[in-house]
């Protein structure tokens with residue numbers, strides 16, 4: 100029986116997911132091209148949020164019909180507002196119980212979803228169920244065990260511990276190969292990238308917005324007090340505003356399996 104998952108981020112501020120797309124899309128595009136997405140006819144994006152990833156799939160696969168699946172109705176509405184191509188559409192649903200028939204897509208994709216699920220294997224098995232024989236399932240997830248700034252920042256040093264206290268698995272990137280195998284996938288390709296940010300602050304701004312969006316859940320779970328949360332956010336904002344600081348970002352892992 101699939102587990103009902105609780106999502107711990109308050110996504111009311113849509114700028115967070117927009118920035119996530121801006122930061123992650125360049126290397127995601129490279130992985131998608133390497134995995135042969137361009138020839139796909141039917142693609143599914145699981146946990147699509149405001150549709151940044153769904154629109155990216157559509158741009159790499161110029162003739163494909165791309166479906167974004169999301170369980171948050173407000174994010175779905177935003178995704179629909181921002182997408183005017185008829186071949187891109189969005190549907191409400193849960194990753195652990197996909198509302199699609201067996202073998203109905205050529206390419207099934209999820210980015211930054213598995214770390215939020217208590218039982219990611221349930222969602223991966225569903226992705227493998229709905230992909231056709233000879234199709235591709237691709238996962239992109241972070242390993243948030245590492246961040247480094249120069250000059251040093253105590254808030255960035257605390258991030259792994261805070262994320263571990265809140266999210267089901269913020270270090271899941273390293274496990275994708277095993278999770279895919281356990282779900283029955285064969286022929287798995289693995290790759291990883293790590294970025295360094297200097298002279299711009301998109302990643303740092305995204306982190307500050309992410310911690311703000313996790314604030315209510317961290318308070319409810321007594322991970323931080325209100326004062327501690329305010330101090331972490333203020334420190335993240337200080338680093339965001341420091342144009343001379345450098346952020347060596349967490350690695351992101353991409354795993355794709357041919358079925």
Ligand SMILES: C[S@@+](CC[C@H](N)C(=O)[O-])C[C@H]1O[C@@H](n2cnc3c(N)ncnc32)[C@H](O)[C@@H]1O
Pocket residue numbers: 104106110116119120145146147148149151152168169170171174192193194195209210211212215
């Ligand atoms: C961090 S966002 C990533 C959005 C997009 N994939 C991207 O990379 O830009 C994760 C999304 O997964 C959605 N989500 C979380 N649990 C879900 C579930 N069980 N089924 C479907 N969507 C889910 C959240 O609502 C959120 O929009």
